[in-house]
Amino acid sequence: MSLHRLTLSELQQEFSEAKVSAVEIAQAFSKRLALVEPKVKAFISPAKKETLLAEAKAIDLKLRGWRRTSPLMAMPIAIKDNICTEGVKTTCGSRMLETFVPPYDATVVSRFRSQDYFLIGKTNLDEFAMGSSTENSAFGPTRNPWNQAHIPGGSSGGSAAAVAADLCVAALGSDTGGSIRQPAACCGVVGLKPTYGRVSRYGLVAFASSLDQIGTLTKDVRDAAMLLKVIAGHDPQDSTSADVVVPDYSKSLKTSMRGMKVGVPKEFFTDGMDPEVEQAVRAAIEQMKDLKAEIKEISLPMTKYAVAVYYVIATAEASSNLARYDGVRYGVRAAKEKGLLEMYTKTRQEGFGAEVKRRIMLGTYALSAGYYEAYYGKAQAVRTLIKRDFDEAFKEVDIIVTPTMPTPAFQLGEKVQDPLQMYLSDIFTISVNLAGVPAIAVPCGLSAARLPIGVQIIGRAFEEEKVLRAAYAYEQATEWHKKRPGLSW
Amino acid sequence: MEITQKEVEHVAKLARLDIGEDEKGTFARQLSAVLTYMDQLKEVETAGVEPTTTVLPAVNVFRDDVVRPSLPREQALANAPEQSEGFFSVPRILEDR
Numbered sequence: 001m002s003l004h005r006l007t008l009s010e011l012q013q014e015f016s017e018a019k020v021s022a023v024e025i026a027q028a029f030s031k032r033l034a035l036v037e038p039k040v041k042a043f044i045s046p047a048k049k050e051t052l053l054a055e056a057k058a059i060d061l062k063l064r065g066w067r068r069t070s071p072l073m074a075m076p077i078a079i080k081d082n083i084c085t086e087g088v089k090t091t092c093g094s095r096m097l098e099t100f101v102p103p104y105d106a107t108v109v110s111r112f113r114s115q116d117y118f119l120i121g122k123t124n125l126d127e128f129a130m131g132s133s134t135e136n137s138a139f140g141p142t143r144n145p146w147n148q149a150h151i152p153g154g155s156s157g158g159s160a161a162a163v164a165a166d167l168c169v170a171a172l173g174s175d176t177g178g179s180i181r182q183p184a185a186c187c188g189v190v191g192l193k194p195t196y197g198r199v200s201r202y203g204l205v206a207f208a209s210s211l212d213q214i215g216t217l218t219k220d221v222r223d224a225a226m227l228l229k230v231i232a233g234h235d236p237q238d239s240t241s242a243d244v245v246v247p248d249y250s251k252s253l254k255t256s257m258r259g260m261k262v263g264v265p266k267e268f269f270t271d272g273m274d275p276e277v278e279q280a281v282r283a284a285i286e287q288m289k290d291l292k293a294e295i296k297e298i299s300l301p302m303t304k305y306a307v308a309v310y311y312v313i314a315t316a317e318a319s320s321n322l323a324r325y326d327g328v329r330y331g332v333r334a335a336k337e338k339g340l341l342e343m344y345t346k347t348r349q350e351g352f353g354a355e356v357k358r359r360i361m362l363g364t365y366a367l368s369a370g371y372y373e374a375y376y377g378k379a380q381a382v383r384t385l386i387k388r389d390f391d392e393a394f395k396e397v398d399i400i401v402t403p404t405m406p407t408p409a410f411q412l413g414e415k416v417q418d419p420l421q422m423y424l425s426d427i428f429t430i431s432v433n434l435a436g437v438p439a440i441a442v443p444c445g446l447s448a449a450r451l452p453i454g455v456q457i458i459g460r461a462f463e464e465e466k467v468l469r470a471a472y473a474y475e476q477a478t479e480w481h482k483k484r485p486g487l488s489w
Numbered sequence: 490m491e492i493t494q495k496e497v498e499h500v501a502k503l504a505r506l507d508i509g510e511d512e513k514g515t516f517a518r519q520l521s522a523v524l525t526y527m528d529q530l531k532e533v534e535t536a537g538v539e540p541t542t543t544v545l546p547a548v549n550v551f552r553d554d555v556v557r558p559s560l561p562r563e564q565a566l567a568n569a570p571e572q573s574e575g576f577f578s579v580p581r582i583l584e585d586r
Contacts (some may be wrong), residue, residue, distance in 0.1 A: 104562040197545050210543050239550040240543070308527045319504060330575050331553070332569035343580050345507035357506055361497070362520060364504040378530050380540030385533065387541060420522050436544030461544070 002235040004029040004166040005484075008075060008223040011169050015074055018067055022074035026056035029076045029120055032167055034287075036487060041142050042162035044081045044153075045089050046121035048155035052076075061114055069094035070115035072230065077112060078162045078171035080120040081212065082129055084203035085109050088119065092205050094126040096331045096351030106203020107238065108214055108231045110173060114243035115230075120168045123158030127353045128322065129179055131155050134423045135416055136355045143185060146451055150409040153183030159217045160187040165484060167193045170227055171217040176208050177310050178404075180215045183442035185404035185454025188443045188483060190471070190487035192216045194462045196436035197242035199228075200235030206316035209240075211310075211433040218479050221442065221472040224247035228464060244462050252465035253472040257293035260470060264295060267303040268428060275345075276408045277406045280445030280453040285475060288401065291473050297396055300389045305382050306431040307423055312366050313434075319363030323353060342415025357431045358419060383434050388456075390435040397469050400458040403428050404441040408451035428456060438464045440471045490524040492517055 003011065030049040037046055059074050079085060082092045086109075091097045105113060114121075125237035126136035134142045134157025140155045144150040145165040145307060152161040156173030160183035163171050173180040175193035184191025193215045204214055216227040229250065232245040264285060269278060271479045289295050327333035327347035334346035352360070366375035393400060406427060415422040432439045437458055444455040455474070459467035475481050492500075494513045501508045508516065552582065562575055571578040 100568055103560055103567060113514065170586075236552075240545060242545065273520055302533075305530060305533060310528050310531075311523060311529055329578055330568035331570070338580075340580050340582050341505075342507075344505045348505055349507040349509075352506075355503075357508065357512075358516065358519060360504045361500050361516060362523060365492070365496075365500045365520070365524070368500065368503060374528075375527065377540060378533075378535060379527075380542060381535035381538040382530055382533050383541040384538050385535070389542065419519050420526055423523070434541075 005218045006169065008169045009226060009455030011075060011369045012071060018024060022056035022059035025074050025076065026052040026118065029118070029168070030465045033120070036165050036167060038059070038134055038486060039143065039148065039489065040145055040165045040167065041140060042077070042089055042123055042158045042165065043121040044093065044124050044139050044158070050069065051379055052118055055118060057152050071226065072115040072117040074114055074116065074118060075170070076120035076168050078120050078123045078159055078168040079109060080159050080171070080173045082154050082174060083109060083172060084205070085119060085122065088122060088301045090122065091124045092350065093139060094128070094167065094353065094356070095138045096325050098138070100330050101135060102203070103420035107200040109203065111230055111477055112266060121162070121196055123156070123162055123171060125136040126155035128205070128318070129174055129176055129354050130318070130355050130359055132178070132182060132238045132422055133160060133415065134183070135412065136353055138353055141412055142450070143305050143488055144409050146188065146409070147449070148489050149411055150414055150451060151408060152404070153260070156217065158191055160191065161185050163187070163217045163219060165487060166307040166484070168263050174204055174212055174214050174435065176211045176314060177433050178426040178467055180217060181404050181454070182426060183425065183431050183440060184217055184441040185452065187214065188220055188452030188480070189487070190218045190443070191441040193439050194228060194232065194464055195438045196433070197240055198438065198462065198464065199231045200238040200241040202235055202237035204322040206319070209321065210317060211314060211385050220452055221440070221475050222250065222253060224254060224440065225468045228345065240389055241323045247465055249465060249468055250265060252468055252469045253478050254361040257279045257288055257291040257470055258475045260399065260466070261392055261397040262293045262295050262470070263298035263400040265298050265300040265380060265393070265400060265402060267300050268402040274447070276447045277403050277405070277407060279446060281401070281455050284444040284455040287477055288470070288474055291477060293470070298393045298397060298400070300384065300393060300431070302386045302389045303431055305351055306386055306434060309379045309382045309386065309428055310426070310430045311362065311419045311423055312375050312410065313383060314367045315359045316364030316365070316376050319367065322356070322360055326327040326363070329461070361456060386431055387435045390437060394460045398459070398466050402456045402458065404454035404456040408447045408449070408453055424439040432458055437461050438467050438469050442471045442475055443483070444478070445480060446483065490528055491521045492524060
């Protein structure tokens with residue numbers, strides 16, 4: 001049996017029924033890492049074999065006599081490298097934090113740790129989660145497991161590639177404008193961005209605080225439901241985490257969509273969109289109709305402003321959040337400096353990559369005297385209108401279905417020199433973060449070039465159950481989630 | 490909105506970035522392209538529209554003011570590029586006269 005092929009729920013069952021030991025799981029995934037990771041480069045810090053085996057032995061020993069397992073016990077999970085792991089380097093894909101070893105765990109990580117999970121590695125990302133291709137990592141790009149010449153998406157490209165290449169059983173990512181859903185679509189896996197406030201951000205290195213949210217990348221929808229249950233809920237350490245009851249998401253999974261009203265926003269299907277993406281997503285909507293969903297055309301007229309609003313608000317918040325990297329408390333410090341001010345400017349110049357500097361500059365400009373109202377104030381007002389669009393739409397429908405990304409994964413290097421084109425690859429995912437609602441990306445096709453395509457399902461705030469139910473019903477009616485890349489290069 | 494190299498220098502100074510001469514032209518061009526794209530927001534009527542700063546109902550969160558254990562000093566200092574006698578160490582701030 002190839003353990004790395006199993007989903008989280010399958011591996012969990014094997015383990016809880018003692019058909020496989022923790023040591024066997026650790027060995028299988030160490031072997032898989034050694035074989036496949038050099039091709040994919042999904043990790044900045046992959047786990048060491050000795051560490052995994054030592055943890056595994058301790059787990060097997062603990063279970064002797066009375067086998068009482070917790071759901072994530074011995075499950076090899078990958079964590080995006082902008083989520084703090086105590087004692088394990090957390091770089092954010094930046095030279096600035098190349099040496100940073102967090103003194104504490106993020107809340108999501110401590111929940112995993114209390115269940116004795118395996119940290120299989122810290123995954124690659126665009127520096128500080130700023131990017132859509134994982135090419136902005138200071139430690140080199142990750143390859144798309146479906147085709148090494150293509151990007152895995154971003155910024156959680158390492159997490160998505162690790163799941164697609166069976167290097168882990170599931171992964172965590174963060175999503176500020178599409179950074180979980182877009183790479184999930186590129187790599188043919190399931191990516192869930194929960195409602196803003198659903199999951200604690202304590203220990204997630206801040207990029208844009210009003211938009212950032214931790215979520216999951218998994219092999220199927222059932223696994224997403226299971227992991228969300230573990231990470232969701234109020235946390236006193238994050239005052240923006242909502243005190244809303246966490247349901248048992250797995251119970252919401254049904255194979256029918258009877259009674260569900262599905263909105264299809266006309267603005268997301270525009271002239272000139274990629275024909276393969278359009279065809280795959282339209283086919284997915286037809287499938288939902290067959291599953292007894294009621295399909296309705298809706299309008300989200302403010303959609304076309306979402307990218308502009310996002311890149312004002314996200315960069316403004318980033319310019320403020322990233323002011324903390326000053327070479328004093330953590331991170332690198334420029335070697336030769338004369339005085340404090342020069343130490344700051346040289347440290348930041350050397351520590352940050354080009355895209356991070358570009359965004360800090362944009363945000364600083366948007367917040368600067370004379371431009372604040374024209375850019376930042378204006379963007380916040382248009383954000384209100386975008387949110388109202390969703391509020392109106394959700395009076396008529398339960399979920400909204402759209403493409404996740406305008407095209408299948410583009411080629412490495414294709415958009416590096418043109419930031420605006422890169423930003424536009426987030427056009428279908430960004431408005432979801434601005435409205436703060438939950439959304440999931442589910443595989444819905446393969447292009448002629450054998451690159452995955454994903455459909456996005458959006459729900460009302462704190463209604464992840466409906467999103468998961470629709471995603472599960474669709475997924476179970478198709479075979480797309482079972483397709484795996486050949487990795488034959 | 491076109492932004493000049495001079496404005497790039499000004500913004501870099503505000504952002505505490507010591508950008509190189511070679512980067513200034515590239516930044517001016519790239520930032521101009523993005524800002525021009527953002528200018529489409531001007532066509533949206535927003536008179537009387539409240540700004541959204543957060544999607545959650547913003548309420549103040551209080552807690553009792555009780556002493557709790559915090560990060561030990563050694564751990565808090567462990568990632569510092571330079572430290573001295575239990576403090577973060579920075580270059581001299583005041584000039585000698």
